[in-house]
Structures are given as structure tokens and as C-alpha cells.
Amino acid sequence: MKYVIGVDLGTSAVKLLLVNQAGDVVQEIAKPYPLIQDKTGYSEQDPKVWVDQTVAGLSDLMKDFDQDPKDIEGISFSGQMHGLVLLDEHDEVLRNAILWNDTRTTEQCQQIYDRVGESRLLDITKNPALEGFTLPKLLWVKEHEPNIYAKAHKFVLPKDYLRYKLTGKLQMEYSDAAGTLLLNVSEKSWSKEICYLLDIDVNLCPELIASHDEVGEVTLEIAEKTGLAQTTLVFAGGADNACGAIGSGILEDGKTLCSIGTSGVVLSYESSNDKDFAGKVHYFNHGAPNAYYTMGVTLAAGYSLSWFKEVLAKEESFEKLVAEVGGVPVGSNGLLFTPYLVGERTPHADAAIRASFIGMDGSHERKDFVRAVMEGITFSLNESIEIFRENGKVIDTIVSTGGGTKNEDWLQMQADIFDAKIVKLSSEQGPGMGAAMLAAYGCGWFDSLRKCADEFLHVDKEFLPNEENVSMYKQLFEMYKSVYHSTKQLSEGLLAFRK
Known part of the structure; x- marks a missing residue:
């Protein structure tokens, strides 16, 4: 039997699902972590904790896995949207991640409307400027922590940072990028226009990939720490709501x-x-x-x-x-x-x-x-x-x-x-199952995600109006x-x- 792992990086815990080719959840592990809320409206987390708890969860999962580690063919991710992770030129974290539920950026949202225009912002990003999105957070750091902003080389979202630490490859996929207010959603490319109007270097934006894209294999270090085979393929994954949609x-x-x-x-x-x-x-x-x-x-x-x-x-x-x-x-x-x-x-x-x-x-x-x-x-x-x-x-x-x-x-x-x-x-199982399905599709188990859903998902009850x-x-x-x-x-x- 072959397996995949779906990793759901949530706000309060990381949840890992080991799923077999029939869509059965063979094992489920959750590892919690805290919020950092130093001021009213602030909500942050230390990205290192995401990595440590995910590695701990993978290690626990592998301890109970009594088959060949190579039978776990793929791993993919779901993650909390909008969170800002700033990295320096060595891809080291510059500050705590500012999360989706942080509301300090009301003034920055207005700045976006003033400089880009509400109508033009909707044309490009298809979304209004809200405090939860990533771009206002980036502008807040630029205004209030200029020394940190000056060192920034790239920004990514939470699950993209976790994937980087497991593979050594730094990218962002489209479903999460769509929640930054920097993506041209229709063209699936970073908006140079918005970056120009807000004086943001477009090079801060990472390479873009699709959710089912294979990004590489787990590193030797991660394989040794967790017990995973180094041949385990890693797939980009998606935003929690996108993966929740796939998993449903x-x-x-x-x-x-x-x-x-x-x-x-x-x-x-x-x-x-x-x-x-x-x-x-x-x-x-x-x-x-x-x-x-x-x-x-x-x-x-x-x-x-x-x-x-x-x-x-x-x-x-x-x-x-x-x-x-x-x-x-x-x-x-x-x-x-x-x-x-x-x-x-x-x-x-x-x-x-x-x-x-x-x-x-x-x-x-x-x-x-x-x-x-x-x-x-x-x-x-x-x-x-x-x-x-x-x-x-x-x-x-x-x-x-x-x-x-x-x-x-x-x-x-x-x-x-x-x-x-x-x-x-x-x-x-929602987002975690969606991540597992992306890994199953990426591994070639199914010709499409719809065929994967037909195999993995089953109706229990229906209610008619x-x-x-x-x-x-x-x-x-x-x-x-x-x-x-x-x-x-x-x-x-x-x-x-x-x-």
C-alpha cells in the first residue's frame, strides 16, 4: 500500500494526516503552538515553532509507521492564509510572522486605496483592502520597522516557509498569493503596477508555482530527523480555504x-x-x-x-x-x-x-x-x-x-x-485531506483531483429543503x-x- 501525508498548518496547531490510496486516514497527529498577542489587535507567531512542531509530528507519525518509509510517496501542505513571513538575503526570518487575524493595519489599507484606487485594486486583485491581507502588513513593517524592512529579501506565507524548511526550495503558490493583494489574480502574476504605486520592490515577491507542482524532495536533514525517506516527493499545496474546497x-x-x-x-x-x-x-x-x-x-x-x-x-x-x-x-x-x-x-x-x-x-x-x-x-x-x-x-x-x-x-x-x-x-478532514489529495494527484495516483475526490470522499447524509x-x-x-x-x-x- 502507498501513502501520502497532508500537513495542515493552522493558527493554533499543525495537523498531519497519513492517507492511503483508498483515501482512508490511517493516522492523525496534531501539535499545538501559541499565539503571540503583545498588544490589542496584534497577532503573531514564531515561524520556527511551525517547523519544530511539524518535524515533531512527522517524527511521531513515522515511529508508528511499520512499513518501508519509501511507501510514503508524497507530502503536501495546507496553511493559514495572509500571514507575513519576512526573510533576509540568507532566507533567515527577520521578525515574528504577522498573522491573518492581526488588525493593526487600518491606516495601511487606506494608503492602498489612496495610491492604487479602490476600483483599480479590484480590477487587479479582485479583493478589497482588508487588515487581514498580506500587503497592508508589509506596508506596516516598512513604516514602523524600517530597519527590518531594509533587510528584507523575500516574503512568503506560513506554509510556504514551512515547505522551504523541508525542501530548501523557496516559492509561493497561486492560491495563497491571491490573498496578498499583490497578485494579478486573472493573469496569475505579481502586479508590478501595485508594487510601483506603493514603492515596493517586486523582487520581494517569490517565484510562483501551482498547488500540485512538485517542488523537490525532503532534505537529508529532515529525513534524518523524522524518519521519512529522502525520496518523498514534496508538492506545493494550497491556502487553507482552497485545500478545504478540494478536501470537500x-x-x-x-x-x-x-x-x-x-x-x-x-x-x-x-x-x-x-x-x-x-x-x-x-x-x-x-x-x-x-x-x-x-x-x-x-x-x-x-x-x-x-x-x-x-x-x-x-x-x-x-x-x-x-x-x-x-x-x-x-x-x-x-x-x-x-x-x-x-x-x-x-x-x-x-x-x-x-x-x-x-x-x-x-x-x-x-x-x-x-x-x-x-x-x-x-x-x-x-x-x-x-x-x-x-x-x-x-x-x-x-x-x-x-x-x-x-x-x-x-x-x-x-x-x-x-x-x-x-x-x-x-x-x-477538510484542508488536511485537501493537502493529501494534492499529494496523491501530484504522485500520479489519479488523472485529476475530481477522480481523486470520487475515490476519497463519500456522502453520509443529505438534507432537502x-x-x-x-x-x-x-x-x-x-x-x-x-x-x-x-x-x-x-x-x-x-x-x-x-x-
């Missing part, structure tokens, strides 16, 4: 993913680069060859439910908390919730807006609030789906992953609010959308009273 089979038009984790993502496959969403949703290069994906984000999806639990049901399990929601009618007995606990991303890029319960009265019980939170999260995700549909996309089948699959009432709720068939996969519920939810959705505009000024006024 979002590999053809009409296929859409709804992933509910701490944040929530609605991601849809795009076969072309010529659609215009006016920056309302993200538009990135896919990890699949010559493909793209559009994506909307709810910042506090699963976080809204975990917040509710921590505040009002700290000692209970999630299973007990949501056990009664099936007995609560559509609309939670007249209670609406907007999940703006940390602001919102899609369709409102608004850091000041805050969450609301609307319609509370003395008859409401805790189970009404729980269902309202779950409905509110789903309404927020539906705003992304609405944008897709308004731009001509047909969305009739949605693969649901993450916390939203843990409760069948919530899966039915998604079917009714999204008015689409909801598919739950039998095995849910209930027409009566669909009708009621359409009315409620219109009410939900009005809450943002009705509470925006109130949220801004209350900022002065927050500690």
Missing part, C-alpha cells in the same frame, strides 16, 4: 461549501476569472488547476454559539445545549439574532457593528435563544449565498462541514434557509438583513462605552 469535493461549477468553524465560510467553485462581484466577496485562485473560487466570510459563526454557551451554559456540553432546538418553531418564537460579536466581513466589512437579539419577551426560554443564535449564524452565511445567486450562480447543492454538521436540526436549518440540498460527508420552512425563512431573512442598518449607528455610538 468543491471541484466543479455548482458545487459550494459551507464551513462553520470559529468563523464561517461559504465558498463556491468558479471555472473562470471574468465574473465581477464588485468586491462584495473574496475571489481567489483555487488549488485545482486553472480554477478559482469565490468566498464570503462570517467572522463569528461557531464563535457565536460557543460564546452563548460560555456565558449562559458553561458547564453543559454543546450536545445538551442544542438538544431542544428541534422542538422550537422556525423563527425561534419571534426572536432574531445577528452574529456580529466581533464585527462582520460579508457583506458588511464593518469592525464596529455588534451583535443583537431582537424581539425578546418574557415568554422566551433558553432553547429559543439557542435556536435564534443558530438561525442568525445561518442567515449571515446566506447573505454570501444571496450575493452568489444575484450574480447568476446556480447553487443547489452545498457540502456542509465543521461545527454545523454536529447537529441534524442545524443541517436541516441550513437546507431550509439556503433553499438547497445539504450534503454531509462521511469523513470530514422543506418548502413551508423555506417560505417562512425568506420572510425572516428580509427582517434579519434590516437589523444591520437599524443598529449600525447604535453600535458606533456604544464604542465610547466599551472597555
Whole structure:
């Protein structure tokens, strides 16, 4: 039996999957690491820790592997997007990586709009300037740490740095490059225009490669440390959302993913680069060859439910908390919730807006609030789906992953609010599986990623929309959308009273 390894470099841990040719996860290992948050809005990590924990995970995996190490034919990567890793002329790290969830760069985002122009930025990168992206971080270092910036020779993203340390080869692949605001997404090349307008040396940008490209083999040093064979082929990999799409089979038009984790993502496959969403949703290069994906984000999806639990049901399990929601009618007995606990991303890029319960009265019980939170999260995700549909996309089948699959009432709720068939996969490994599939495809096990998905991914259950519920939810959705505009000024006024 032959094997591949998928490495998912997340924000809190690196996760490794050993996958065989049938798509079975033979072994799974996770190694945690901390965030560095010295100031409000700052979020950093030491890239060395990523490497150390990945090597430790690979070593543990190989200790339990009782076959020939050469049977592990390939390894590939998924990784957290947007993080800035600055390297000097010797490819040594100059400072801690600034992560995707770091929000210090509001002024730099405005500088990008002032110098490039909002319309021109969307023409080139297909995305607005947001604090999470890489380019604002690069400009922040240039302004606030000029001595470090002067030593910078290249920048890469987190999983690209990890791959470099395993192979000695330094590149960035397209799906991650699309999240930098420096890539011309349609042309798949670095934008010399943006670099010129912002006085950035285009040579800081590394060589570009495709997600399934073979970049080399593991180095002798890594082979000796981990027990891997030095013949193990290494493939470029992709951004976490691109790999999550691959690992969920979002590999053809009409296929859409709804992933509910701490944040929530609605991601849809795009076969072309010529659609215009006016920056309302993200538009990135896919990890699949010559493909793209559009994506909307709810910042506090699963976080809204975990917040509710921590505040009002700290000692209970999630299973007990949501056990009664099936007995609560559509609309939670007249209670609406907007999940703006940390602001919102899609369709409102608004850091000041805050969450609301609307319609509370003395008859409401805790189970009404729980269902309202779950409905509110789903309404927020539906705003992304609405944008897709308004731009001509047909969305009739949605693969649901993450916390939203843990409760069948919530899966039915998604079917009714999204008015689409909801598919739950039998095995849910997301980005790590997507990375493993890129390695399997790169090793030549399959002619295409779609054939790999047919072999590796299987449907567990399907949920069809209930027409009566669909009708009621359409009315409620219109009410939900009005809450943002009705509470925006109130949220801004209350900022002065927050500690």
C-alpha cells in the first residue's frame, strides 16, 4: 500500500494526516503552538515553532509507521492564509510572522486605496483592502520597522516557509498569493503596477508555482530527523480555504461549501476569472488547476454559539445545549439574532457593528435563544449565498462541514434557509485531506483531483429543503438583513462605552 501525508498548518496547531490510496486516514497527529498577542489587535507567531512542531509530528507519525518509509510517496501542505513571513538575503526570518487575524493595519489599507484606487485594486486583485491581507502588513513593517524592512529579501506565507524548511526550495503558490493583494489574480502574476504605486520592490515577491507542482524532495536533514525517506516527493499545496474546497469535493461549477468553524465560510467553485462581484466577496485562485473560487466570510459563526454557551451554559456540553432546538418553531418564537460579536466581513466589512437579539419577551426560554443564535449564524452565511445567486450562480447543492454538521436540526436549518440540498460527508478532514489529495494527484495516483475526490470522499447524509420552512425563512431573512442598518449607528455610538 502507498501513502501520502497532508500537513495542515493552522493558527493554533499543525495537523498531519497519513492517507492511503483508498483515501482512508490511517493516522492523525496534531501539535499545538501559541499565539503571540503583545498588544490589542496584534497577532503573531514564531515561524520556527511551525517547523519544530511539524518535524515533531512527522517524527511521531513515522515511529508508528511499520512499513518501508519509501511507501510514503508524497507530502503536501495546507496553511493559514495572509500571514507575513519576512526573510533576509540568507532566507533567515527577520521578525515574528504577522498573522491573518492581526488588525493593526487600518491606516495601511487606506494608503492602498489612496495610491492604487479602490476600483483599480479590484480590477487587479479582485479583493478589497482588508487588515487581514498580506500587503497592508508589509506596508506596516516598512513604516514602523524600517530597519527590518531594509533587510528584507523575500516574503512568503506560513506554509510556504514551512515547505522551504523541508525542501530548501523557496516559492509561493497561486492560491495563497491571491490573498496578498499583490497578485494579478486573472493573469496569475505579481502586479508590478501595485508594487510601483506603493514603492515596493517586486523582487520581494517569490517565484510562483501551482498547488500540485512538485517542488523537490525532503532534505537529508529532515529525513534524518523524522524518519521519512529522502525520496518523498514534496508538492506545493494550497491556502487553507482552497485545500478545504478540494478536501470537500468543491471541484466543479455548482458545487459550494459551507464551513462553520470559529468563523464561517461559504465558498463556491468558479471555472473562470471574468465574473465581477464588485468586491462584495473574496475571489481567489483555487488549488485545482486553472480554477478559482469565490468566498464570503462570517467572522463569528461557531464563535457565536460557543460564546452563548460560555456565558449562559458553561458547564453543559454543546450536545445538551442544542438538544431542544428541534422542538422550537422556525423563527425561534419571534426572536432574531445577528452574529456580529466581533464585527462582520460579508457583506458588511464593518469592525464596529455588534451583535443583537431582537424581539425578546418574557415568554422566551433558553432553547429559543439557542435556536435564534443558530438561525442568525445561518442567515449571515446566506447573505454570501444571496450575493452568489444575484450574480447568476446556480447553487443547489452545498457540502456542509465543521461545527454545523454536529447537529441534524442545524443541517436541516441550513437546507431550509439556503433553499438547497445539504450534503454531509462521511469523513470530514477538510484542508488536511485537501493537502493529501494534492499529494496523491501530484504522485500520479489519479488523472485529476475530481477522480481523486470520487475515490476519497463519500456522502453520509443529505438534507432537502422543506418548502413551508423555506417560505417562512425568506420572510425572516428580509427582517434579519434590516437589523444591520437599524443598529449600525447604535453600535458606533456604544464604542465610547466599551472597555
